[in-house]
Amino acid sequence: MEFTIAQIAQLLGGIVEGEVSRKVTRLAKIEEGTEGSISFLSNLKYEQFLYTTSASAVIVNQSFEARKSFTPSLIRVENAYTAFAQLLEEYHKLLSFSRMGVEKPSYIGDNTKTGEGIYRGAFSYIGRNCTIGKNVKIYPQAYIGDNVRLGDNTVIHSGAKVYDNCVIGSHCTLYANAVIGADGFGFAPQPDGTYRAIPQLGNVVLEDDVSVGANTTIDCATMGSTILRQGVKLDNLIQIAHNVEIGKNTVIAAQTGISGSTKIGENCVIGGQVGIAGHITVANRTIVTAKCGVSKTIRKEGLTLGGNPATENGDYLKSQAVYRRLPQVEKRLQDLEKAVKVIPLPADEQAEPIR
């Protein structure tokens, strides 16, 4: 991109203070601003950088009053943070619309329909009988199996894999090398000690606005569907087992695993490296702190959990505080044991055994 400061001010509904014709080509943090970049100042903790930055423009709050001289042009807006976020999004849109058309070679199976505005990268594969919506972007080396449905404006990044029969909504994003719909981990033990694979015939359903991080895996259901409801956001390297259901707007940080047939509520916030056992339910608005192990159903909504096995976070923190002083606790116990033994008793009582 290349815009003048005047053009950006107009976009943001702001007023320029300083030179309006300077050109900006990129966004930067104020402490890293260089000639040609635009930045913002919202938290006054960073005010010092305004006086040293080489950025060409800085977006500030209307109320901001400088205390020293500086070189960037200012763009005054009601809320500098919001305005900058708006700029980020506009910039992002510009970038993300750059991929269009069909690169060669790419593969598309019989009886598959694609909507207008599609991007199919080189070496991408789409199987048979698929229905692909409008403005879908399928990056190089992505794989879409047979009978898959992809909603409008969904983006499948390079190397992501979607197995047969999965259904993915609109405005979803699968990042690189994510795997959707591989067989659930189901094996029936046999009398001779071997295991026999239980056929996994279900699929994965991602509703609209779902985001799946790089190298995350979501297994298909044994029968029926593994379901991620609208607005679920998954970070990288997460494992979602077969027949799991995750409620609307739940967000999950990296490297967390959810075992088979578990149902997670809506608007939960689940930290990184959490493990959640199979066949349980976690209530709406539960917050699970990082590295927790959730082993039982959580019925009450809105709790914060900590520890492994997880309890209410407050209880966990109290136990953990004592854990840290366990060596002293044991020492105090020892002292007390000695003390109790030596308590001077009347001579004729001293032989009395402690009951």
Place this chain on the structure above:
Amino acid sequence: MEFTIAQIAQLLGGIVEGEVSRKVTRLAKIEEGTEGSISFLSNLKYEQFLYTTSASAVIVNQSFEARKSFTPSLIRVENAYTAFAQLLEEYHKLLSFSRMGVEKPSYIGDNTKTGEGIYRGAFSYIGRNCTIGKNVKIYPQAYIGDNVRLGDNTVIHSGAKVYDNCVIGSHCTLYANAVIGADGFGFAPQPDGTYRAIPQLGNVVLEDDVSVGANTTIDCATMGSTILRQGVKLDNLIQIAHNVEIGKNTVIAAQTGISGSTKIGENCVIGGQVGIAGHITVANRTIVTAKCGVSKTIRKEGLTLGGNPATENGDYLKSQAVYRRLPQVEKRLQDLEKAVKVIPLPADEQAEPIR
């Protein structure tokens, strides 16, 4: 698939009660059954759903007696659960035999031999000097390096990677984006603080009937082989380091990691997010509960482990039970300390210091 109820009954050796000519096209849980689906009722906990389901057919035990009216045709068999499992497998076979032949473009190196019944998906890559067995399925974008051997009926899913010199048995499955045979993590510290890579020249050997989950990684040995014995089943996102050996029929749940040169016994069951240290041995039939950290050799067979560092699970559970009441334990200790101090002693003894 599309079958009549009569055809399915014949396959299962069952007797139809109701309309025999209805057609079924898919399998479903009884609570999710719709027109055209077939389901089963084994556990009477689910009996209620028979009276409300729209499934076209339901497989039931011979002995089943309905207490209300219902709409599906029944297929009576000796064991409804077993019969349904049989149906699942037949259905699965139908599906999995659908991929055959060579899609274009795909790559195959010099001097590589492939058996009959092969599927080579578009954009799949097979290096030089490989030996590929019968009925092997290599999905789109899978990669097989040089000098690799793949046994009969093995399936390599989309995006799975097998490095040079690896040996994979018959009836193995590598799910999407699994990586077999990347270099082990071996670096020799140098006097200047840098690290120098130790060349990793070994390979990975998977014996027959091994299953490797999506995005799981198994590193090659420094020399010799990282070995997974017959019937090992790995879930998704697992890390198996260089020179590890895993015994027959051991199953490992998602996101577990096993460090270098460790030897795991036969018929072990290892939970999710477990970490196992390097250069140790874990005895046969060990059960490791989820999130455990196993730091020492386990010599005795058949133990169940819990905690981090892991101990026998019973001991861990006892410690953990007290951990949960640590705040009360500390309070009791405090009370006792006060109590001991205030125990009313004869006046002339009170100055006596506690020794």
Place this chain on the structure above:
Amino acid sequence: MEFTIAQIAQLLGGIVEGEVSRKVTRLAKIEEGTEGSISFLSNLKYEQFLYTTSASAVIVNQSFEARKSFTPSLIRVENAYTAFAQLLEEYHKLLSFSRMGVEKPSYIGDNTKTGEGIYRGAFSYIGRNCTIGKNVKIYPQAYIGDNVRLGDNTVIHSGAKVYDNCVIGSHCTLYANAVIGADGFGFAPQPDGTYRAIPQLGNVVLEDDVSVGANTTIDCATMGSTILRQGVKLDNLIQIAHNVEIGKNTVIAAQTGISGSTKIGENCVIGGQVGIAGHITVANRTIVTAKCGVSKTIRKEGLTLGGNPATENGDYLKSQAVYRRLPQVEKRLQDLEKAVKVIPLPADEQAEPIR
């Protein structure tokens, strides 16, 4: 490879004892040596194998004195271990230089320049405006986005993905299915409970000599760069979040995760399955033991950490030692409570309540 023992002795500056014209084609551990392999004996713990091995040659220290008869030719060198390591490296070089040229089909975008000695595997993808150094190897199905820079002698293994605008130094290795530069996990909560993606406009910078394991993910910065300094070594399945910075020569074992904006020092050694919180700093030369959870800034250099939340490892081990005997500790407390209650006091004092 195929060399005579004389040739290898010359390479290593060693002296042959025994037949010099035998041919060796591979390297092996002494206990696994077979006809045609060369091995080494450094640690005398393994001396017994010299007398039973079928290896064609064994490298030994100059000072070594055999106590029995054996069949291999010996190559005497100053340090057998170092000599064998040298042989490993030479062998490795031989192997790794075997891939050259451009396989078809492969994709390269407009205005991208590649240096001499490049390997571009079939189905590899390189976007527009990239600068690719000398002797770079890009394996089949690897993906390089637009505006990427790759330094000399860097190797991108099969299925690894590098997003737009990333910068990768010289002598770097990305193992199979690693993902560099996917969007950071940044979502702004909205008043209606949904989340809105915060555009991630930064990139990832890997300096020289960085190694990234299979299926590891390194997210791009929101703005600016996620940076791995020279000589950083990452194992498999690691998550590095947006805006993280990792200092020189730090090594990290498998399945560890580092949250957003955290800064790790130089020459740290971080174990497997560790979690490190966001927006903190970890000092140089910190050692983090496996499975730790580091939740706070570590200012002092050179500490060893243990536990979750992590403390100095010595403190953690002391607490954990008491944790293991918690059931006995509680029992002792109970005994003491009973003892204190039953201590025989003068009759008129017995009603006195314990305060």
